Amino acid sequence: MKPNDTLSAFSLLLCVLILSAGHGELLFNPDDNVEQLDFASFESAISEPTTGKLVQFFNGFCEESQNFIPAFRNLSRKLYKWHRVLKVHVLDCGKDENDGICSIYSNRKTPTLRYFPPSYKLAPDDLGTEITHRKPKEIQSNLALNLQKLDYFKMFKRQDNVTHIFRTHKDVEYVAFVFQMCLDHFLPHLETGNSMEEKYASQGDCNEDNPIVSLIGRNTLLELLPYREVVVRIFDNHDVYNKFGISPVPNLVVLVNRAGKFLFLTPEMDSSKAYVAAIKQFLIFVDLKPQKALPKTPPANISEALRYEILEQHKHHPSRIYRADLERAIDQILNVEFPGTSHFAGTKIVVLRNFVKLIYNLSPLKPKAREKLADLYYSLRVKKQLSGVGFKNLLLKSVKNYVFDGKQYVGCIASRPSLRGFNCSLWILFHYLSVESEKLKPRSVLLVFLGYVRFFMNCKECDMKISEFKKLRPIAHVTNDDEQILWLWAAHNYVNKQLAGDSTEDPQFPKIQFPSERDCPNCRNNATEWRTEEVLHYLKGIYALKNLSWFGMSSGKHAIE
DSSP states (O other), X not given: OOOOOOHHHHHHHHHHHHHHOOGXXXXXXXXXXXXXXXXTTHHHHHTOSSSEEEEEEEOTTSHHHHHHHHHHHHHHHHGGGGTTTEEEEEEETTSGGGXXXXXXXXXXXXXXXXEEOTTOOOBTTBOOEEEOOOSHHHHHHHHHHHHTTSGGGOOOOTTOOHHHHHHHOTTOOEEEEEEOOOGGGOOHHHHTTOOHHHHTSOSTTOSSSSOOOSHHHHHHHHHTTTOTTEEEEEEOOHHHHHHHTOOOOSSOEEEEETTOOEEEEOOSSSSHHHHHHHHHHHHHHTTOOOXXXXXXXXXXXXXXXXXXXXXXXXXXXXXXXXXXXXXXXHHHIIIIITTTOSEEETHHHHHHHHHHHHHHHHOOSOHHHHHHHHHHHHHHHTOSEEEXXXXXXXXXXXXXXXXXXXXXXXXXXXXXXXXXXXHHHHHHHHHHHHXXXXXXXXXXXXXXXXXXXXXXXXXXXXHHHHHHHHHHSOGGGOOSHHHHHHHHHHHHHHHHHHHTTSTTOBTTBOOOOSSOXXXXXXXXXXXXXXXXXXXXXXXXHHTSGGGOBOTTBSSOSTTOO
C-alpha cells in the first residue's frame, strides 16, 4: 500500500507544479494545433458538423506512441493551415476513464489514427477511417483525400450564385474560381498541359457526388485556407465561363470580389503550386495576409510530461492502486533482488519457491507471464539449494525475453530517486496478494512476506520494526483470510508510525496512518479508533485485481485481453 499524502502536502506539491508548469510538461501542446479530448468531450468533438477531425489514440507510456510524438507534432503544426476544415485531437488511452472509448476505436494498439467526417455518428460498421501511415506527408495526403468529400469542396455549378458565397462567408473578400475536369473528360488541347498531379488522379471516382479527382483545384483550395478573405471554388462546366462572359482558356484563375468585378490571373503553368503562387502574389498586392502563424514551441520532454501526468493522477485519484507498481515490484524482485543473493538454501529457498508460487497463482501480469512463472516454479521445486547466478539462469530459461509493461512507478513516484519506489511497491504487492489469496491457505501470504523481509529486503529498519510488531501481534493468531489482510495493514501502519519523519520519508508523500479520513471517512469512529470492518471493506476494494488501474502500463488493458 502506498502511503497517502495529506491534503496540505498535496497542496504544497500542486503549488510547486503550477508555478513551474508550462506547455513543455505536456506531451501534446495546444500551441501545436492539438486539442486533447477525454471521455466527456470526445463524442461532441467528433460529431461537430462543420469540419473533419483527425484523432490520435495514444498511450504516453507506450514506446511506439512516444516515438511517434515528434512526427505527430510536426504534422499537427503543418495541418494548422487547414484549420478551417480540419481539427486535430488526441485521446489518452492510458487513462482508465477513457477505456470505453479506446476499446472501440483504438483496435487494441497505440498509436492509432482515425479520420472522422463532419457530424460523425458511431455505427457498428463505421469507426471512422483508420490511417495506417506514420510519415507526415503520407498522412497529410490521406487526409486530403478524405477532406475533398466535404461540402466545402463541392463543384460550383452554373446555377450557383456567387453572391450566396459572400452572404454565407462574411469575412470573404474574393472568390477564386479554378477550372477542372475529370481526366477522361479533358479536351484534347488541354491534355498536353496536364500536371503530374492530374495524371495520377483517380478517373474511376469521377461522378456527380464526388467530381473532384483532378488534384490541382483541391490542392489550391487547401493551400489557400489560411487566407480567411479568400475561398476557392472549382468548376468543371464550360457554361460557367459563359456566365462570367469569358472564353475558356488554359491556366486561368478567375477572381471575383464582393462588388462583382472580375480579375483574371494566369499562372505560369498548370499546377497547384503555380495557381497558389499567382493568387498569393495578388493577395500581397491588396495587402491581405494569412492567419497568424503558430507560436514556436519546444519539443515535448517526454519524461517530464509523464511525471506531470502521474502527479495529476495523484491529485485526482489519491487512493488508486496501479498495476505498474505491482509490475515494477515483481520485476525488481525477480531480476535484481533474487539474483543478487549469493546462495539459496534451507528457509531461503523455501521463501523463494513460495514467492514464485504466489506470483504464479495470483499474478496481475499478462497470461503469458503466468505461464512462464509456472515453468520457473516447477524448475525451483526440485532444487534444494541454488546460487543467485543459478536462479538467474533458471529465470532466463523460463521467462526468456518477457518484457514488463510497467516502466516506471506511478502510485510510488517519489520527489527524488532515493525515496519510496521499490519499498513502496513491495508493500502494495503484498497488500494485493493478501486480498487476492482467498483460495490459498490462511497466512500463506504473510509467511512469504515475513520471509522476504527477513532475508531479502534491503531495509534493516523495516525488518526490525516488523519483528517488533510480530511480538505485539503474533501471526499464530491469524486464522483466516480477513485477519491476514488486517494484520498486514496494521503492520504497515506500525512501520509508518515508527519511521515517520526519518530520512526515508518523502516530504511530498509523508508516512501516514492509512487510509486517511479523506479516502475512507467511515474507517474511523473518531480521530484514533479504527472500525476494522470498514477498513477491511476499503482494502478489499482498492486492492482487488478487478479495480487495479491500468494507468502507467505500456500495453494498456485491451492489448492483452
